[in-house]
Amino acid sequence: MKNLIEFSNQSSLDHLNINIRWLKEWKLSKRREHMYIFPYTTFWIVLSGTAVIELNHIRYPLKKGDIVSIAPKTALAWGEVSADQPFHYLSLACEAKVGAMDFIHSYRFPHVVSDAPSEDIHALIEEWRRLADDYNAFLQPFDEKDIKSSEKGYDKPFPLFKLNTDQTIQHLKIRAKGMLWVQQLFQTIRYRLPEHPVSYDDRVFEICDYVEKRLDKPPSLEDLATYVSLSKEQLRTLFQTTYGLSPMKYVRHARLQRARDLLMLTSYPIKDIASQIGFEDQHHFSRAFQQSEGMSPMAYRRRLLQHGIKHE
Structure with a gap:
């Protein structure tokens, strides 16, 4: 008899969507004066330095090895940035929703996790860099002025890209790797998450x-x-x-x-x-x-x- 594998049941994650929007590496030597509004779910991994940030007016001290989870529409203000070395962090932003519900709200992600195992942090960093390489390769054929970004402002008109077959294959690779990175982060902080997500009809x-x-x-x-x-x-x-x-x-x-x-x-x-x-x-x-x-x-x-x- 053949080994048949099937799961045709509906599940609570049928409407899960994770779509990577940016990967950015930042080194800050002084606090930013501006407040920022995040349009997407965003994750940081702190590589070095220390800082104090405010997320929706709640203060969080940050240091090397911290994982930061930021829900969309969160307001960020900078309090302090270490003077002795730059505050260096990796940032990944994505649309992460189950239906209309924000993914990290549903699973009650803590804003800051400071005690994740160092080997897991290292694995996340290495995978982030590989994903960034793939993302950069995907963007190479496009004219930089046509690429929508937070630095240029989201209220300006930008073209809709119609991907060819090779670009579609690259895009699928990025989405798959992005989802695996989020899964890896999810697993890293599993001990800080509830047994079940917030239940919604x-x-x-x-x-x-x-x-x-x-x-x-x-x-x-x-x-x-x-x-x-x-x-x-x-x-x-x-x-x-x-x-x-x-x-x-x-x-x-x-x-x-x-x-x-x-x-x-x-x-x-x-x-x-x-x-x-x-x-x-x-x-x-x-x-x-x-x-x-x-x-x-x-x-x-x-x-x-x-x-x-x-x-x-």
Whole structure:
């Protein structure tokens, strides 16, 4: 009899997506004055030096051998950087989601792990460098000015690359190696992770995705309930259990989060942002934003500019 191997069941990771966006090596000899907003899930490995950073206003001291996990939309501010030697670290950023849920939130990754075995850290560093070589080779054929990056700003237009067959093979190799690197890191800090990820009803994924794609025309409670074949009361209970808030408060939160992202990361006019998140005019948007943030959208953007906020 043949050895047949099959796993056709649906699983909680059917909608897992890990897509590498950057690999960067940094050496800092002084603290950065700017605050940074991370658009992707980002991991650091500290190679040398010491520093103090703030992630969403919480301070973390860093030293050689530390692993740092940063969720998307996290604000980073620099406190101190060692004067005797540069603060040297490797950075890998990726889209890492299960459906609409952020991967490292689902598995409660600690922001900083300081006691991982040195041999595991070394293996991660070596694999990062091999992955960086492959990524660099993949990028060689493209015109540098056409490659989208945080340094150039994400609000500028960049071309969509249509990959040929050889480039597709290279890209698949990078994605596979990137997923293996994340798996290796996951295994390295396994002792700091829970036995099970945060549990979500699959319909929550579906609704979150549905809402994110329709922020310009926000769905009603009835629309959401119909989409997942629940009564409105059942849907309220599901969201209250998962998020601790009602479905429509979630929709409002998603719209205003998109507004904050656009105010931070683009130079779009306020009226255009209002339209993109489904407000009938700038006045209604400004009033909702004021109620949420305690300031107008324009004041929010001015404050970001005054603090030199960028995205990394």
